[in-house]
Amino acid sequence: MNKIRIVFTATMSAGKTTCINALLGTELLHSANEATTATITEIQASDVELIRAFDSNKAIVKEVDALTADTLKVLNQSQQVQEILVKGKFNFSENLVLIDTPGPNNSRDESHKNLAYEFIEEENFDYLVYVINATQPFINDDVSFLKFIKRTIDSDKIIFLVNKIDDFDLDKESIESFINNLKNYLNDLGFVKPIIFSISAYRALLINKFIRQEKLSKKEKRELFSFLENEHEIINLAYTPFSPEQIAHIKAQKRFECLGDEFEDYEYLNHIYCNTGFPYFEFSIKNQIFLLNK
Ligand SMILES: Nc1nc2c(ncn2[C@@H]2O[C@H](COP(=O)(O)OP(=O)(O)O)[C@@H](O)[C@H]2O)c(=O)[nH]1
Ligand SMILES: [Mg+2]
Numbered sequence: 001m002n003k004i005r006i007v008f009t010a011t012m013s014a015g016k017t018t019c020i021n022a023l024l025g026t027e028l029l030h031s032a033n034e035a036t037t038a039t040i041t042e043i044q045a046s047d048v049e050l051i052r053a054f055d056s057n058k059a060i061v062k063e064v065d066a067l068t069a070d071t072l073k074v075l076n077q078s079q080q081v082q083e084i085l086v087k088g089k090f091n092f093s094e095n096l097v098l099i100d101t102p103g104p105n106n107s108r109d110e111s112h113k114n115l116a117y118e119f120i121e122e123e124n125f126d127y128l129v130y131v132i133n134a135t136q137p138f139i140n141d142d143v144s145f146l147k148f149i150k151r152t153i154d155s156d157k158i159i160f161l162v163n164k165i166d167d168f169d170l171d172k173e174s175i176e177s178f179i180n181n182l183k184n185y186l187n188d189l190g191f192v193k194p195i196i197f198s199i200s201a202y203r204a205l206l207i208n209k210f211i212r213q214e215k216l217s218k219k220e221k222r223e224l225f226s227f228l229e230n231e232h233e234i235i236n237l238a239y240t241p242f243s244p245e246q247i248a249h250i251k252a253q254k255r256f257e258c259l260g261d262e263f264e265d266y267e268y269l270n271h272i273y274c275n276t277g278f279p280y281f282e283f284s285i286k287n288q289i290f291l292l293n294k
Contacts, residue, residue, distance in 0.1 A: 010131035012103035015163040018201040025208040030073040041100040046087035166200040196239035204278035235277035
């Protein structure tokens with residue numbers, strides 16, 4: 001079976017790490033409002049648990065056979081560590097490798113920039129997911145980084161995620177016009193037919209944590225419940241690769257089987273999860289694995 005390698009990249013704090021956590025369904029990687037990711041982290045589903053950290057010469061500096069978020073956090077912040085390989089029992093195909101990278105715009109640390117650029121230049125991946133922060137779009141850092149990506153990577157390999165859509169004030173701003181403007185902006189940069197998903201990775205992660213009965217902080221609880229109550233639809237599927245039939249199929253997909261049939265709010269939860277936009281992105285990834293191994 002061929003493995004499919006997906007790298008997540010973006011300017012700082014756009015939500016790369018939160019997206020990967022949402023795909024994992026758990027808060028494995030440390031995410032915060034400061035620049036936390038100082039390393040390249042590769043994550044694979046496996047029967048065994050493993051964390052292996054490498055220095056800049058690719059020599060192993062630490063290896064442990066248990067997977068904890070705390071160990072990862074420490075290694076991620078260690079000056080000595082440049083790459084981390086993570087294996088564990090995740091709820092996705094063993095053929096998928098998710099790669100978290102540091103953003104290129106951490107002015108405190110020039111090596112962040114180099115690492116992000118070097119990794120992309122090596123092109124050792126099948127897809128590049130570029131995460132855009134909807135609350136802070138089109139900043140200068142994005143422009144130069146996007147121009148570099150356009151020059152370096154085949155456009156067919158790029159997926160754009162517009163994240164933090166939940167932060168929009170829908171009475172004042174329209175998601176549709178935001179996405180249209182973004183599409184025009186990407187066109188101007190040379191991305192002819194960009195694929196764009198609008199998502200709230202944070203909400204998708206909260207729902208996943210809730211379902212797995214992981215501990216939520218007070219703030220997370222508040223946000224989850226207000227989101228469950230207000231159920232506003234924040235997605236825009238205009239620039240996704242899906243037909244109306246496929247969209248209907250994705251909406252109707254069975255998720256969260258772990259809750260059992262007797263969980264009465266199943267359909268509602270599924271509906272709310274679809275409203276985060278995240279399942280459409282998830283589906284596109286699963287579809288790529290399927291196509292690659294057909
Ligand atoms: N409102 C909102 N906040 C988010 C979302 N995704 C991430 N964040 C927050 O943005 C901050 C940076 O996220 P992180 O994933 O660490 O960004 P990274 O630097 O790109 O890896 C954290 O405080 C996250 O909780 C989202 O969909 N909505
Ligand atoms: Mg990060």
